[in-house]
Amino acid sequence: MNRDKLKMNSVMMTMQSKAVNVGLARSMVAALASQCDAVTVNALEELKVAVSEAVSNAIIHGYENQEDKQLILRADLLEDGILIAVEDEGVGIANIAQAMEPSYSQDPERMGLGFAFMQSFTDRLEVESAPGRGTTVRMFKYFCQGDQKNACQA
Amino acid sequence: MALKLECRNDALLVWVNGDFDLVSAAEFRQKVDTALEDQRPRHLIVNMSRMTFMDSSGLGVLLGRLKLIQNRKGRMFLTGVRPEVLKVLNLSGIIPLLQITKTEDEAMALLRKGAVK
Numbered sequence: 518m519n520r521d522k523l524k525m526n527s528v529m530m531t532m533q534s535k536a537v538n539v540g541l542a543r544s545m546v547a548a549l550a551s552q553c554d555a556v557t558v559n560a561l562e563e564l565k566v567a568v569s570e571a572v573s574n575a576i577i578h579g580y581e582n583q584e585d586k587q588l589i590l591r592a593d594l595l596e597d598g599i600l601i602a603v604e605d606e607g608v609g610i611a612n613i614a615q616a617m618e619p620s621y622s623q624d625p626e627r628m629g630l631g632f633a634f635m636q637s638f639t640d641r642l643e644v645e646s647a648p649g650r651g652t653t654v655r656m657f658k659y660f661c662q663g664d665q666k667n668a669c670q671a
Numbered sequence: 672m673a674l675k676l677e678c679r680n681d682a683l684l685v686w687v688n689g690d691f692d693l694v695s696a697a698e699f700r701q702k703v704d705t706a707l708e709d710q711r712p713r714h715l716i717v718n719m720s721r722m723t724f725m726d727s728s729g730l731g732v733l734l735g736r737l738k739l740i741q742n743r744k745g746r747m748f749l750t751g752v753r754p755e756v757l758k759v760l761n762l763s764g765i766i767p768l769l770q771i772t773k774t775e776d777e778a779m780a781l782l783r784k785g786a787v788k
């Protein structure tokens with residue numbers, strides 16, 4: 518996702534693969550996005566769900582709930598939206614298209630909705646993954662739905 | 672997140688406070704399943720008026736409890752759902768499978784009247 522847009526701010530966080538850090542990731546991204554006055558409450562709520570899904574997946578699936586691994590969260594605040602990347606060095610995904618299908622889950626206890634939420638709640642979603650080589654999920658979200666004039670003044 | 676549980680008549684009432692995600696979903700499953708086993712209530716009422724956030728981990732745990740309740744021919748209610756949480760519920764397709772009411776009193780009244788689908 519190369520975007521020729523002015524970068525207003527950026528944050529990179531390395532986090533331990535612990536469940537408690539899912540909330541931390543959400544808060545960080547929401548706080549960063551809030552630096553832009555144009556961001557709507559709606560966009561923030563949706564962004565939080567998308568980040569929560571990507572980070573939860575890295576912990577649950579990528580690292581199979583091992584708590585001592587590291588994942589990287591990058592967030593770039595652009596003029597009109599925010600770019601997020603969640604990277605793990607876990608097991609990876611063999612069939613990305615199948616994994617992204619709504620209702621597909623390898624875990625019978627789960628609904629398989631994570632990717633569906635990331636898709637619905639952001640404006641662009643890309644998944645890069647290979648077995649044994651980890652997974653990177655990249656998402657872009659506009660601050661204001663259908664209104665790209667409302668650029669960031671931060 | 673903070674959880675409160677209480678058995679009233681034939682129903683287990685659960686209040687969820689704060690964010691319902693990977694951390695709190697695990698706690699919810701463990702505490703609710705223990706109460707469902709020990710006290711054998713037939714119905715489950717989840718008060719979500721103070722639930723500030725929910726993702727697929729929370730949803731998955733709700734759906735799992737719905738199955739347990741359906742197995743004992745009970746009803747499951749979600750009460751006081753906030754708009755941001757409702758958006759996630761709507762996308763999940765779970766809504767037709769349970770009852771949504773404004774308050775838990777409303778849910779209790781429906782149960783008393785036997786007026787649930």
Ligand SMILES: Nc1ncnc2c1ncn2[C@@H]1O[C@H](COP(=O)(O)OP(=O)(O)OP(=O)(O)O)[C@@H](O)[C@H]1O
Nearest residue numbers: 574575578579616622623627628629630631632727
């Ligand atoms: N970071 C990851 N590393 C390895 N596998 C992953 C990763 N993210 C997703 N997957 C795979 O993709 C599948 C679908 O992910 P998705 O988030 O849509 O559903 P889920 O996590 O299984 O269920 P839910 O998100 O509803 O709790 C997972 O079951 C898993 O097999």
Ligand SMILES: [Mg+2]
Nearest residue numbers: 574631632727
């Ligand atoms: Mg998931």
